[in-house]
Amino acid sequence: MKIADLAVLRETGECSMATIRDVAKLANVSIATVSRVINQNGYVNGETKKKVNNAIELLKYKPNSIAKGLASGKTKTMALILPDISNPFFSELARAVEDSASSQGYTVFLCNTDSDTNKEKDYIRKMKDRFVDGILFAGHTLQEPEIKTLEEEKIPLVVLDRAPGEDICLVVRSNNREGAKLAVRHLLEIGCNKIAHIYGPQEVATARERLLGFEEAVKEFSWYTPSLLEQGDFTIKGGMDAVGLLLKRHPDVDGIFTGNDLMALGALKKLKQLKIKVPDQISLIGFDGIELTEITEPEITTIAQPIYQIGSLATSLLIKKIEGSLLLHKSHEIDVELVVRGSTKGNSKVIS
């Protein structure tokens, strides 16, 4: 066999990628057998398997994933569709998704939508055209029709942060409402007497839920009035602007809960510019738990979502769905956690 081996090796040229046929020839078996040992399905005799593996090694054979995709319909790819990768929340998430996906043999396509419905649709179409095995969708404007279509086409989908009640697809989301209450409770405990909320865009489910939680937590108090609410847009600049407006109406607030961390960052910056001491004069708490909350001085107290775990979980669920080992559409609600840091500690009214 040795001479034959070399002959084959010479024939294949060794330069241009070896194919399954080359392996079959060298191992003296059919390509079907080679396919079997590669994919570990079907029965293959131990001896034969060894021969094949040898040949594979010799030829440095790598299955062609494109051909495999064409023949099998599975591409081992997934789409990660999100508003903007340069937003720290989503980049942390993306990191988790990619880690998890790649460790399970999947490769991920990156798609930025800017939360623009047209771009979202576009990317969904593009990704379908690329025959991704599944889609991980983070955003909020995905419309029901699109979801239904995907379901009908049997394209596995996992959605992050979608509103509750819309259980037509698999959703992973945090307990936003409870988180907001946690935030308010914390501010109350450290002695705040007048708490404001800077809420996010109301098209965004998470923003709605956090606002709802806030309202539920404060409505019983006599100091509460709707003008303690101020709209923000989930950006740093938005947080700065909102704080400015808010303080004009209510110079005496002593606690601010922002709908996300980016706005908390902006709020903190604005407060510093206004020479208002945090937390001495105003306590500040955000929501999300992005790493940036730790870079400021003081660091920002926040309701932390386990962003990395959420990404990992969503990815694993998606893969399970792809591989057929997940049939239910149960939504996953993740618990959030209060992380106390400098922006709310040491409040003058703490020691009561």
Place this chain on the structure above:
Amino acid sequence: MKIADLAVLRETGECSMATIRDVAKLANVSIATVSRVINQNGYVNGETKKKVNNAIELLKYKPNSIAKGLASGKTKTMALILPDISNPFFSELARAVEDSASSQGYTVFLCNTDSDTNKEKDYIRKMKDRFVDGILFAGHTLQEPEIKTLEEEKIPLVVLDRAPGEDICLVVRSNNREGAKLAVRHLLEIGCNKIAHIYGPQEVATARERLLGFEEAVKEFSWYTPSLLEQGDFTIKGGMDAVGLLLKRHPDVDGIFTGNDLMALGALKKLKQLKIKVPDQISLIGFDGIELTEITEPEITTIAQPIYQIGSLATSLLIKKIEGSLLLHKSHEIDVELVVRGSTKGNSKVIS
């Protein structure tokens, strides 16, 4: 033809994706012709073209990108290999790359290497296995052998931030050395008398170049001593630690230039903790121009690279290389720019 059309429509089922064959049948031409009109190559009669386009429309035909990839060897995908997408610098870059790529019909695979040589090699292999049309590589530990191999295999490659002199591949990078000098010059102009540099990991080309630039700019001064250099690791925490060590040795520095913005962020935080006023007591300047330099109070002066443009440019160059309209390997050196902000303004010695 109408009846026939409908018959065909019914035959294809309309549900499962139409193929090029269906289009050919409906338009009464061969699949070769359909392929020609789709890809706009070869001569096709105007009439015929119209018929074909009609059929395509009717059947809502979409070329199967996988089959196309297998047959043509081009996948219209590219790999974006970078250390860590959750690093703001790279997420800004990734955003640019994806924007540019998708607008030119390419889809991008995301790969995080943590600057780990093994992961880098792994991903390069994976991406080759997926037959990406090209690779955009941001990192520093890519070894010559790998580059050579890619060149030999004719896989277009664009590298970001690689050291100069290694012009065996297409490189896009900033003028780090000049930038460092710019930083020092600025600190001198505002009156600093003792300037320290917190440099990044020396495996990283950019860190080396910036250190070099710094040394060149300060070596002529009598106050300069190598102990004004402190090693950092390009992270926020690294910046904090480095400042601590530095100030123990030289409590009297009045200017600090950090090798990147993340470390400047850390430095600023540490200085605040130490109750050292920025810029009154110490002026601080970073390098990169990431958006986060604007969220602190004071905002951080920095040597800004046009991150978005770098990403766009690199992507466009890669695509040109892929599509054969770029033959030279000329490296691109991008100019950086001094962006003066609060962390260096108002220095007490300015008004001289």
Place this chain on the structure above:
DNA sequence: GTGAAAGCGCTAACAG
């Protein structure tokens, strides 16, 4: 200008 036909490299029945 257009069509026929031979693949691209692999999977998946279906025989044996």
Place this chain on the structure above:
DNA sequence: CTGTTAGCGCTTTCAC
């Protein structure tokens, strides 16, 4: 347990 064979959907010579 293994081989044969028919595709997956498209590109691409090479004739007509």
